[in-house]
Amino acid sequence: MGETKMMTIPDxxxxxxxxxxVLPAPARWVQFAAVGTGTLRVGGPGASAWVxxxxxxxxxxxxxxxxxxxxFMGQFSFYQVxxxxxYVPTGVTLSVGA
Numbered sequence: 001m002g003e004t005k006m007m008t009i010p011d012x013x014x015x016x017x018x019x020x021x022v023l024p025a026p027a028r029w030v031q032f033a034a035v036g037t038g039t040l041r042v043g044g045p046g047a048s049a050w051v052x053x054x055x056x057x058x059x060x061x062x063x064x065x066x067x068x069x070x071x072f073m074g075q076f077s078f079y080q081v082x083x084x085x086x087y088v089p090t091g092v093t094l095s096v097g098a
Contacts (some may be wrong), residue, residue, distance in 0.1 A: 007098045014038070014092040017086050026078035027098035030070040034062040036092040037085060042068055043085045053087050062092060 007024045014036065015018070034040050041057030060068045073079060079098070088094045 009096050012086070012088050012094040012096075014040070014088040014090045014094070016054075016090050017090075018043075018080060018087045019094075021084040021086055021096055023079070023081045023083075023096075023098050026080055028078055030079055030096065030098045031067060032060050032069075032084075032086065033067040033095045033097075034060050034073065034092050035095065036062050038062065038089045038092040040089060040092050040094055041087040043087070044083060054089070057085075057087060060094075066075045 007027060009021070012019050021030075032042050039059045039061045040066075041053065041059055043053070043057035058068050060066065061068065068073075070079060070084075086094055
């Protein structure tokens with residue numbers, strides 16, 4: 001069995017835009033954390049109802065014990081490298097771990 005290691009991507013500084021989240025490799029879990037003031041939104045790729053925008057997607061507020069953890073995938077299931085998008089407003093920095 002391969003060794004499990006945590007992956008991260010460079011922080012995304014808020015600019016009132018939707019960003020494609022690109023992981024270094026498929027992941028069993030993905031965690032989104034916000035620093036600053038405001039609420040970012042996490043969604044999925046493409047034209048689905050899950051696309052993050054200022055009014056759509058899972059809200060993630062900044063602060064201690066806040067964040068969003070995508071549900072853990074099974075032993076042989078993984079989130080793909082480009083499965084998520086995030087709307088990051090000005091004043092918020094997004095950190096992603098997987």
